[in-house]
Amino acid sequence: MPTVPAASTAPAPLPASLLLLADSRLPTGAHVHSGGLEPAAAAGRVRTVAALAEFLRGRLATAGLVAAAFAAAAAAECARPEPRWAAFDAELDARTPSPAQREASRAQGRALLRTAHTVWPAPALAALAAASPGGAHHPLALGAAAHAAAPEHAPAHAALLAASAAVTGPASAAVRLLALDPLAVHGVLAELAPSVDAVAAEARAVPDSPAELPAVSAPALDVHAELHRGQRLRLFES
């Protein structure tokens, strides 16, 4: 007598609502940001698929890790009776020396909260928006959105989403800006996937205090972001 395959009764590894949040078609204004790719391209640092791969690897290990760790912590924070959003906000500001990047992060966070609150109406999202009059930093908004979309395992999900977005956003910008071969670019993203998983795993360890979250930096991204803001000819907000 045939046995029922284990897979048919196993729970789905990811809830469908999380796929919505991961989908670049979710309207959150992300397509107008290049994650530093446009200024790097303008400086001649990224012209080819190979150079893009190096750029993404560096971004993942720095800005990607910080974003993933804060997203995971923010998702966990949603379960607390009184989330410490002001502390998280200050810690992210301290890790974001470039005013242009701060603005870009807040603009994307504000947009994501607007969309998430319409799609998954949750009090935690409104509370984060209310606590962030200038716009919540994007990793915090992403963590809260992951919690609103699917509370179970939200910190792990948020870490994976943030780490993944750290490379998929600039990769998409490179396809549009530099007309790189989209198939080759997705090949690069597939090669990076184990690294994305590794960064997400590292980011899942949520410390007691927001001050203990990772604080790796990428000075070139900071400098490029500032130079970019002064450029007259640019296609992306950041």
Next chain:
Amino acid sequence: MGANHEHDPHHPAPAAGRALRLGIGGPVGGGKTALVAALCRVLREDFALAVVTNDIYTTEDADFLHRTGVLAPERISAVRTGCCPHTAIRDDITANLDAVEAHESRLGPLDLVIVESGGDNLTASFSQGLADRQIFVLDVAGGDKVPRKGGPGVTLADLLVINKIDLASRVGADLDVMTSDADHVREGRPVIATSVREHPDVPEIASWVRAQIAWWRANQAAGGAELAGSGHAH
């Protein structure tokens, strides 16, 4: 918020207290920015206005409006679209909504916010979540077959403007063909053929916009109060 899913797509539920949002789209070089400047000049005495421009890669359009001095600089802002002007007005309107709402919260109650799209193709149209009304601008120099080709901009815009008719004879465009082709696909929605350069007061277009603002106000007075805070129709 998304409560009324059955509203007439051309008459989204008004949210009490917010301005009418007018999208102006069309291909590159048709005269969108000139029309925005003209409308601002003609309407600014009677209405509180603001403009959001979506340029493809610079703040050229916002700069043009600044130079022409049709509105105070704080009433004009520019949104970058990441190489995708149509995405920013249709699939992901977030950056534009943000700019529109920033105008409203900073400048107080407004009567009209104009969102000018970056020059794009014939399939571009404004999302109902961003624009309450939209004008699509073509010009005769783009070819007199364009209205026949259709596309959402030509067929669905609340007003189709065919601009630069003074050039029709020079580029061999048959204006009658353009207007009759447009009428054929537009199911009675209005078409105005004009030359913004020769008629900078754009009388016909301005009266159409005034009528839309009047309609908007009347609907808000009639039933908008209960919809207060509902925001845009997602």
